[in-house]
Amino acid sequence: MSPYDAHRPLFDDTRVRPGLLRRRSPLRWGAYPPGVIPLTAAEPDFPGPSVVTEAVLSAVVDGYFPYASPMECGELQEAFSDVAEIRYGIGNHPGRVVPAPGTAAALWGVVRLLCGKGDECILLDPVDLLFGQAVDAAGARRVHCPMDKGTGRLDPDRLASLITSRTALICMCNPHNPLGTVFTEATLRAVAEAAGRHRVPILSDEVWSEIVYPPATHISMASLDTGSSHRVYTVTGLSKTFALPGLRMGFVIAPTLRDADALRLTFQRLGATYSMPPFTQAGALAALRHGWPWRDAFLRHLREVRDYCVDRLNAIPGISCSRPDGTYVLFPDVSRLGMSSRAMGEFLLSRARVAVVPGTPEWFGPAAEGNIRISYATSRAVMEEALHRVAGAVEELVTGGPGALQTTGTAR
Incomplete structure (x- = not known):
């Protein structure tokens, strides 16, 4: 039996350590203050295969570079x-x-x-x-x-x-x-x-x-x-x-x-x-x-998280999300919420404390307007908390809550 067959310990919730990631991941966790969940860079929140770490350590243990x-x-x-x-x-x-x-x-x-x-x-x-x-x-x-x-x-x-x-x-x-x-x-x-x-x-x-x-x-x-x-x-x-x-x-x-x-x-x-x-x-x-057994376990984890995220996003009024066949990013359509992609990114960062990549021309080209990109290469717990926050913020926006009025007034 492969040591990676029991894939839960490799990719369970405890494997994602925000404190460490804020120090080691400058384009994702380290780019935002504590309390913000970053779903931005397509960079996994998990350690890679242990065989890679062992090989790198062996290559530098003699101190020669x-x-x-x-x-x-x-x-x-x-x-x-x-x-x-x-x-x-x-x-x-x-x-x-x-x-x-x-x-x-x-x-x-x-x-x-x-x-x-x-x-x-x-x-x-x-x-x-x-x-x-x-x-x-x-x-x-x-x-x-x-x-x-x-x-x-x-x-x-x-x-x-x-x-x-x-x-x-x-x-x-x-x-x-x-x-x-x-x-x-x-x-x-x-x-x-x-x-x-x-x-x-x-x-x-x-x-x-x-x-x-x-x-x-x-x-x-x-x-x-x-x-x-x-x-x-x-x-x-x-x-x-x-x-x-x-x-x-x-x-x-x-x-x-x-x-x-x-x-x-x-x-x-x-x-x-x-x-x-x-x-x-x-x-x-x-x-x-x-490293291939590690990759197989990673893919099983990603598929479970993908299915959860797509179903959860499609349950949020004003958001629709297709189920991708590959990658670990989603590109939900948020155009029905009446905001530009950039404004939506600012809104979610401000109100939900969740960072996403807006579908702006400089990121993805002219056709990306109306969408945001979400990376889900993290734990199920992180995605549950992030999408719970997104759902709450969007509900506030749709119902015209006071927070939404304040944010949309500054973001547009």
Whole structure:
């Protein structure tokens, strides 16, 4: 029996320690004063696999912290290539694996390699802010392809209609942040075929690929036998799968060995080549080789919390929330409450003492208005208390209580 089969002790309520998290999590708990429950950054509140901690400690116990070498990642490349073949159906090609100091850096590197001033990049809308930031930094122009926020569906024909002679890259996010969509094979094939007809490469961000709830199944775009399969850059990492965002370990599977070499040169020019020290690599190896039972237990916990949160949010008047097939974020629609997304975020922080991410253009693109994003990678108890507060504040707002009148007067 796996030591992780009894998954309750790993993810029960006592595992979330707000006092410690306020000191160690500056983007989530540490960003707010005591008394506020943060449901903001997509960062788990639980410790990651113990095998990773043990590997990191073993790598630093001698007290040496040498420079990292970009030429000594062979073992890590082989380990990740094995995982990519077994779990994602992408052929075993260690030479095409390019490690990067985090998924964000991996995404930026691909965009910088493929895009320049005057180019156009097609982005899903809504989508995580990192895509737009990377496109802007490369001097290219964002072209938004709206998704159906209610169903989470993407219309491949609509995306294809946006391709022009200036299109340098199509950016996909699968599973999708913030909608939680896990794209079907038919949708992925249609996008890949459209890209292939125009010889446009695809960046497929699959960092959430291991956070998918049955019966949904994740399919890596690069695993499809399509005309453009040799032009897909797969970006992924360890942060979401193993609760290791601070380990800063991401990967790109480049289409060819030549593309991988070009990407490594891009990382050198961005100053990112020497940012994966030996202890980080040791932790990544431990996760890839021995962390999967932990991930399985984590997914079971997340599914239970997801189901509770969706049902609880849909019971609150004026809020509707779809049930995501992947990720551990929710994107409830709050438009019926008569507030902008930004004002709603301010209202919940002020009245409920709950922090969320508002669906504003700078976070998720133009189509995000009317929604807020909630991360639920925490304990059931934290989510119960947070949504109890949200329900109380919204009821006060709907019934026109004195607190609501005061808050809406300042937030609008």
